[in-house]
Amino acid sequence: MAFAVTSSPVHTSSIDQAKAAHFGASQALDRLNSAATAVNFSRRGWSVTRLNAEPNRNDSTVSAAASSNPGLLNAADNVEEEEDYGELAKELEDSSPLEIMDKALEKFGNDIAIAFSGAEDVALLEYARLTGRPFRVFSLDTGRLNPETYRFFDEVEKHYGIHIEYMFPEAAEVQDLVMRKGLFSFYEDGHQECCRVRKVRPLRRALKGLRAWITGQRKDQSPGTRSEVPVVQVDPVFEGLDGGAGSLVKWNPVANAKGDNIWSFLRTMSVPVNSLHAKGYISIGCEPCTRAVLPGQHEREGRWWWEDAKAKECGLHKGNIKEENVNVNGSAVHPNGTTPHADLFSSENVVSLSRRGIENLLKLEKRSEAWVAVVYAPWCVFCQAMEESYVELGEKLAGSGVKVAKFRGDGGEKAFAQEKLQLGSFPTVLLFPKHASRPVKYPSEKRDADSLLAFVNALE
Template sequence: MALVSPSSSATSGSLLSHSISTQDFTGPQIGSFRPLDRPLVPSTATTSSRRRCAVKPVLAEPKRNESMVPLAAASTVISSASEVAEKVEIDEDYEKLAKELENASPLEIMDRALGKFGNDIAIAFSGAEDVALIEYARLTGRPFRVFSLDTGRLNAETYRYFDAVEKHYGIRIEYMFPDAVEVQALVRSKGLFSFYEDGHQECCRVRKVRPLRRALKGLRAWITGQRKDQSPGTRAEVPVVQVDPVFEGLDGGVGSLVKWNPVANMDGGAIWNLLRTMDVPVNELHSKGYVSIGCEPCTRPVLPWQHEREGRWWWEDAKAKECGLHKGNVKEENSAHVNGANRNGASTQNSNGSTPSHADIFDARNIVSITRAGVENLIKLKNRSEPWIVVLYAPWCPFCQAMESSFVELAEKLEGSGVKVGKFRADGDQKTFAQQELQLGSFPTILFFPKNSSKPIKYPSEKRDADSLIAFINALR
């Protein structure tokens, strides 16, 4: 893996295969901004250590006539004293450091990360708006490295974007690929789209988590684009720096890898202000309604009122909208609450079925509240006197709350039409039943029960306005 200088657009042969000193590097001049004159690796005077490791410089990219070597395999092993290139000494109270940097700017946090770890840290770039990380790294004036996970299932637009970013910054992104044997075994045994049936975790584990694990084994720290506002249920307490709770670094073992999240406290609007101001290239998928961008089969555009993560793994429950790369930041309490349960899995409903902190929704005179027995009767009827459209919901779900007005409007428009409008609360004790019998994947799920069909038909679109729902009903009546 090559050390990338933001001021250099190209190098001969492989990217720099030797360590760059501060004398070799001249950072960019941006207005009156000057690169900070600091060494790449902290001296022993600035960081004390309980743990010492002597390593050679990391070689990121093999010669072109050799086979591509995974990032971790390309990192050099600890060698004899005669082969030592530098010493990295690490000992830090990262909880204390996170509090110290809580109100720091992303640029300051990025500068601290790059200055502390030098060639042993890299930016994780997904092809979405976390290009802001690369821009901040450039602005520090320090050398930096960038890696990305190529799952083999990305959009064509994302691949073109990778190329544009490389040319814009004059860098070579270090790509990590899934193990071909593992991918082959998964596809041969379960098909190309098994994740639609049994969840995305297995596919993500093969195509993303394991390649990332290999990449991080060649590093002592990594930089991510996690933000607290990306997924309030799972990322609300992301610190700006932490000891990685899941993955291991170069030295191996718990605590051997540090994770930096410089934009944790920024919101999406601030990120986009930076990208526009600095004229940074962006993925063309953003102009097509995509906000959070992942693999092509698992990513959809979102509507203006939808949360950005709703376009990821849209067929699954809200708590599952993580691929495993940031598993350590998922809050178990919050994840349980998203499912209407406490930490022990017990329902948080009152005896009357309501949630203490959330009032019921979809309350209107022409919307029928259906019980479990009522839903079971609807399923059993092969010839119904009237068709029904029913929303499976949870009152705490922000997406259900967001569509409440349109569903009430739908009920008003359908009054007297012969179509009944109903709601069924499908969280808590009813969730397993709804998943097994009513096709519940995530909240809200909308079902249409035709007059002459024994099976309900699931509404397939993310458009939940009244007119779209009426068009769906009219096509099936």
């Protein structure tokens, strides 16, 4: 398949600018102006051939040279030694994204491509440009992206002088899904099936034409599920050009970078960005499944917000997701099931409800006073983020006739909380009005004290 290719010389001023702007680049790349290389794959390993190397000599010439210098044959054998990517990942662990990108492009030449989503991973394209090497770019067009994302694709192509290769889902598969389940079935039974049709399978087709790919995965994008992303690895899920396990290498140059530093880099380099970012969008995917987040919220809260955070992956990076010892919202727990985090919402104005206590609230058709309760888990970063505002809510409602409470809904209480307390993801806030038998779930992602108070006052 044809992928976007670009090659532009890098001047000394560009390198100086990149080094000054780049948050982790402490080492200069002395090979940026070296000749391009091509990489050939064999079952024995990787062999590197310089594109501007001398033409192949005939067998007699090679034999004569080898007889006069037997070491040449051994040297040729050494070229095809298999790469240990675990060791390479350790060697590059402290390297800058620019150095890692340069290594990836140098090693795989025309057999590697950058996966571009239309979000802040435009940084990958900028790093690739700064290496001075040719690079290819592909993107998955699910057919349901925001208009802003499509316009951004066009802007990126013009800025870098490239043509992005778009991979589309199979029309028959999309048609079958929509005919059977409608356009918005993911709101009812989860996003995995739709993502599988519109994203995972097109990605699989794209990767079958490559021997390596470059992604924008960062550890801080989802600390519970992506905290162990290496800078380079043999892809554990997808297959490359030669097929079979181990036929595809995955590079994650910004794995160790922080989101704030990526944005500092983009601003310094005057790189075009998706206009959705200015509207509060951080992690950008399909239009029906992406929304803006508020200050203090984690970026993944803007994706598939109606589901548990553990499920907030589309399947493109399944091999990097931690599945063992991970709780509902993707936060790690100890092997024995206990959590290292202290309890939350500890205040004289917040009542701690037991299972029996919350069940009693559910049974009452008329209450002498209203209650507001948060269903939470101490390890949940989103619960931790709203602790101050919820304690403040307790202070504001003290003596008002509205009780403020908390109920821990993880572990053995999770199934009960999902069935009886409308738990979708943590935290879930419920209001038990005086004269209503059913609790009302707080619908907003705004978790400041004033927003919570407005909700209570409106219904009580």
